[in-house]
Amino acid sequence: MDKTTLAYWQGNATALAIEGRAFIDGEYRPAESGRTFDSVSPIDGTVLAQVADCGEADVNAAVRAARRAFEAGVWSGLNPRQRKAKLLNWAALMREHLDELALLETLDAGKPIGDTTSVDVPGAAYCVEWFAEAIDKVGGEVVPADHHLVGLVTREPLGVVAAVVPWNFPILMASWKFGPALAAGNSVVLKPSEKSPLSAIRVAQLALEAGIPAGVFNVVPGGGEAGKLLALHRDVDCLAFTGSTNVGKLIMQYAGQSNLKRVWLELGGKSPNIVLPDCPDLDRAAKTAAGAIFYNMGEMCTAGSRLLVHRDIKDVFLDKLVDAARGYIPGNPLDPKTSMGAIVDQLQLDRVLGYIEAGRAEAKLLHGGSRVQQESGGFYIEPTVFDVSQHDAKIAREEIFGPVLSVITFDSIDEAVKIANDSDYGLAAAVWTANLTTAHEVARRLRAGTVWVNCYDEGGDMNFPFGGYRQSGNGRDKSLHALEKYTELKSTLVRLR
Structure with missing residues (x-):
């Protein structure tokens, strides 16, 4: 078959x-x-x-x-x-x-x-x-x-x-x-x-x-x-x-x-995804930003749940983002054509829906926001996008672990970095820019264990250590650094004469 x-x-x-x-x-x-x-x-x-x-x-x-x-x-x-x-x-x-x-x-x-x-x-x-x-x-x-x-x-x-x-x-x-x-x-x-x-x-x-x-x-x-x-x-x-x-x-x-x-x-994580006005490819950035939060139903510690967009490109970018979000349609996970599956259980479903309700009170809902396919008996939520006016809003600060995206507007690189680093977490981050100097300088300033430039969630091989700063934890998974943390170091000194 x-x-x-x-x-x-x-x-x-x-x-x-x-x-x-x-x-x-x-x-x-x-x-x-x-x-x-x-x-x-x-x-x-x-x-x-x-x-x-x-x-x-x-x-x-x-x-x-x-x-x-x-x-x-x-x-x-x-x-x-x-x-x-x-x-x-x-x-x-x-x-x-x-x-x-x-x-x-x-x-x-x-x-x-x-x-x-x-x-x-x-x-x-x-x-x-x-x-x-x-x-x-x-x-x-x-x-x-x-x-x-x-x-x-x-x-x-x-x-x-x-x-x-x-x-x-x-x-x-x-x-x-x-x-x-x-x-x-x-x-x-x-x-x-x-x-x-x-x-x-x-x-x-x-x-x-x-x-x-x-x-x-x-x-x-x-x-x-x-x-x-x-x-x-x-x-x-x-x-x-x-x-x-x-x-x-x-x-x-x-x-x-x-x-x-x-x-x-x-x-945990509440990872920022920064799109600067010189982003080299807005279409790809928008599709990637959608994938960064809606892949695996948003149940990812590295999820790009805070999307920081420069004011000059915000309207154009959000149109592309919402269009990309529409491509994530919750469906039967057993169907190979399904791009978005079910939330893991009733408890997590209720948690995510609770955050969405909080978001309705403190932000502007741009897309989604509802539970779907209840007749199946399963736990499905459509991709949800909020335009958040204050970056310290609850949905923009707390880890939701669901398909809920907070879009935050900024006016300068310094402001974007400040907002990005204003978090209890520091697991991952991303920046989109055509300027190589800007890319390196912003990457250095972002307090995160992984920083992607002009991409998100790349590097699926085992060579890159994975872990975070601050309350995102300690130690690293993957790479030889992970092998080291399951060992003890021993010094042995042998006197020859």
Whole structure:
């Protein structure tokens, strides 16, 4: 059957066997308490599966398995080429099961199948491949020391790494954690979001089939309790988190209350996208600005949710922007033609609609603003654009995590930079200009972990570190910098005489 049809994916969805148990020490297990929660599809509100709601006993079992595997050296003790081979096997299995994993992502999170098959699952496999290929090429240092000494600096795995990941890119964001953590020789306990746990549960079995030993990679689905237990656990050496800034602050507190475990945080964003009057291509800039906020239903930490437009080009640019926004039509995520899927659940739907109502009171609605397709039973919101007169308006300051764009007018470059930097966050930013000097100077002044010039959300490879300034977190995902953060540095000094 043709994969470009809705019928193909609906048929596969009907035949899909969904696993909802935790994966601990190489096997699927129900929660010790017997508790479960419903995995509800945002496509139509149907229950996909009963998922294990892991508690203290399950978290302890997963951490024990991870510690035992680490101490036994079944993974940490392998030479880099051996780990590389098994990780490449795992990535190959992800690609072999691409349709299945993509379908789980789409059903569970409401993401368009065209995106999960082309971005999410291939991206996760690529991430594992990238770090697998890196680990037998990264060495230590021989330090210049007194002649009677040999000084070595080496990196060793931390031990047990817990990864707590979000629901907007379930398998991709998880791979950004478990890829480098496993490559470095650690054991991993992954806690996927309770809103989208299914792909993580399935990929754990593929890890075992790829030759990654039992106990090295464990998955404990559950709610906030499971995440808190991992953050407080005294036998977890590192916790890597992607999610909201508020939860990130709690995780840092829990680490301080327990064993001062390493904590790496990739948190919220309210990213500015600045369009200067000498923008080289207004049509492309407008289409890109729409994609920057409406791709993945706006459920992106890097979403270009603040569009700063120079007054001289504002009217012309907004006409092009609204026209581009009309191309994002919420539809059935199982249809490959759909460009905009469903909001992840009722709670997030209500949150986004609440911000839209607040926006109606403090800004001018230019496009959208309504829930659509309620008859489907799913959670859909049309792309929404507000013209905001005050840049400190609620919708222009707080992270909405939905398809809601605030357009802000400025009159000078200095004003644009000031507005852009006037935020609690600093994850990403962009500037559009034909002047090379202006591009570099503005990029230097923007307080953000990633700055795009004449584009947005480019650079899908693993070579660029990803993370933010200020309350957007600490540490970086992707690149060799991510590999480093899952290791300890050791200095060894050998006296020769």
